[in-house]
Amino acid sequence: MAVVLLIPTEEEAAPLRAALPGAAIRIAGVGMAAAAAATAAVIAAERPERLILAGIAGAYDRSIARCEVVAVAAERVGELPARYGVRYEAGFLPAGLRAVEGNTTSRCGAPACGTQIENMEGAAFFSVCRQFGIPCAEVRAVSNYTDDPRSAWRIGESLEALKRTLTEILAEYE
Secondary structure, three states, X not given: OOEEEEEOOHHHHHHHHHHOOOOEEEEOOOOHXXXXXXXXXXXXXXXXXXXXXXXXXXXXXXXXXXXXXXXXXXXXXXXXXXXXXXXXXXXXXXXXXXXXXEEEOOOOOOOOOOOOEEEOOHHXXXXXXXXXXXXXXXXXXXXXXXXXXXXXXXXXXXXXXXXXXXXXXXXXXX
């Protein structure tokens, strides 16, 4: 299997499943523990050539537009003290997307610590892929700014943008 997409939730995966019926789309779960376990399970069972984690994210950086799709070049775990901090890097970056750094956190609105976006799975995903030597990428659609109330999040529009972008990315690997 060439490329497997890991998506945190079925809500995020549904538009992709409809648009890409032949794609290998797996649910990763929400949070670092679920993402690490799902990533390891997919690697063990399917031996993909590449893995892509994709979903929505919040942005700290207001130069990133809501609904913009970005490639995450590196991740860190936001709540760890600096002395334990590790910068996890992507194995590859899909062409044509702005490269950003992500803060993997267990709660919305954690301090940015020099990153442009936040999510809940990226560092765990990169860590497991690195341990297994699997080329990996992370693609996120920004649904909100981190200080937005939940009512201002643009999830549907972000998922549409993510679907279009992932359709283009997967076409490169066929």
